[in-house]
Amino acid sequence: MHILVIGAAGMVGRKLTQRLVSEGVLHGKPVDALTLVDVIEPEAPAGYAGKVTTLASDFSLPGEAEKLIATRPDVIFHLAAIVSGEAELDFDKGYRINLDGTRYLFDAIRLENQKDGYFPRVVFTSSIAVVGAPLPYPIPDDFHLTPLTSYGTQKAMSELLLADYSRRGFFDGIGIRLPTVCIRPGKPNKAASGFFSGILREPLVGQEAILPVSEDVRHWHTSPRSAVGFLIHGAGLDLSKLGWRRSLSMPGVSATVGEQIEALRRAAGEDAVKLIRRQPDEMIMNMVAGWAPGFEAKRATELGFTSEKNFDEIIQVHIEDELGGKL
């Protein structure tokens, strides 16, 4: 089995690659070849016996997607995106990468499909940013698409393309609406949601973190481990069960910032909590006010997607996967 990961240098892409390599199989089939693509060349994974190709490629440039698809991957994980904050600041770049890039990719597959019936599985990472306030809580699976960012608009449009291209028989696609991934390891990125991780990640290792919103902000989270689990599960699922409604809101943890902080207190004590510094940021507060407080995720749960149940578990996953198992 040949697997293509677009956006392989990002956090979720690297973790997905690690898991594919460590398991060596995807839904019972050996992973013989990996093609890892990003705008900067991804690192080749250590300890992988199969054939690996790493490429620096911007799939939003005409012709690039065709080259990737010419290698006929069996499964395509499409994780490439400009994050929300950047897509809001750079209008053209957001539409070029998040919408046009996705369409070039889907069209490259379509053209190969029309030659000889090539029919890969496409796993597309969408986002809870496809909805925006005012929102019910929990948000039902059949709630309409009401993005309040250009990023969310681009993801919602890509979901619609994915469904139509699947319906037309060009590929077998599934869209995974990722909750905010928390706790993100490493440095903050430009995502406006970064503080949700920061207020836990930094204090867990004795460093100060900034909280730009109030503690009653409720939001929807899952761990990096679960995010990768969603993608893996989606890659093997019988998608005929979805009909043509190919994008699913994933399960996750609905928590207020205050509840996050309480979980931090239980895991690491009062000294850790004291490292959180309140510094209200109006731009972030306004963005976050439109974000999803939580989803029913009934369809995804019935289809076997699973996440953590609370922030104690999310912190525990971070300690296990990023901090060597202990504080």
Added chain:
Amino acid sequence: MHILVIGAAGMVGRKLTQRLVSEGVLHGKPVDALTLVDVIEPEAPAGYAGKVTTLASDFSLPGEAEKLIATRPDVIFHLAAIVSGEAELDFDKGYRINLDGTRYLFDAIRLENQKDGYFPRVVFTSSIAVVGAPLPYPIPDDFHLTPLTSYGTQKAMSELLLADYSRRGFFDGIGIRLPTVCIRPGKPNKAASGFFSGILREPLVGQEAILPVSEDVRHWHTSPRSAVGFLIHGAGLDLSKLGWRRSLSMPGVSATVGEQIEALRRAAGEDAVKLIRRQPDEMIMNMVAGWAPGFEAKRATELGFTSEKNFDEIIQVHIEDELGGKL
């Protein structure tokens, strides 16, 4: 006031033009200039005292939209589209006209907006094809976008663009989700929904019509007069009331084909009904099975959009507007 109508040679475009000319004002402001555009040059309206420009232009060709927007219309009615049947048969053409053309238009406005704050009203004709089965009845305003045609996908994607461009302040946009327009005057077009009109239009003037589906098919209709009324109403509405949810399901008449036929019987008698010939068409039956049976249209109704209440009224409008007031 300068008004641009793109798609002005189509049925709704012609009726909209007629109404703008006959009223001479739009929401209290005189209509000084009309620019009428379509892929074939629209006819100039008779009896119009203002400045009229008629143009053959394909706005899906790069550069064409810029030319139209350079004339700085105050209100832009965007009615141009490849219909559902054709967009399903010609994948590339559908995406080119219905999605790329719309995006070129919106981007042309954005670029003028960024020069000096040009800020027109954009009235976009969307469609009930943005939803598809399985559907509740009636469909609530917050039901998700589940198109089952490429046409519906393109309209849903355009709705998302319209909302994002409005939110970013590039123009003041509203999307009007037209019910199936019935009774369409004139000849059938390539829309798969054509028979809904045909089974009334032809028998009303003593001609045979073909019914390709069963009588229990329930669908959602409005008259051409009301469709134009929606566009006119949308052009003057204070859109701040909509927030960024800029596309609205319009009010209409939910009726089964059997109920349509009963209304025909009341209007034109048994001889007219006998002119309907049953000729089941599997492709049309399959498409129609996914279509909307009816909407709540609560938001639009509260905002003052109005339609006929039943098929007796819809037939009466046709008799008044197309048949000189009597059978």
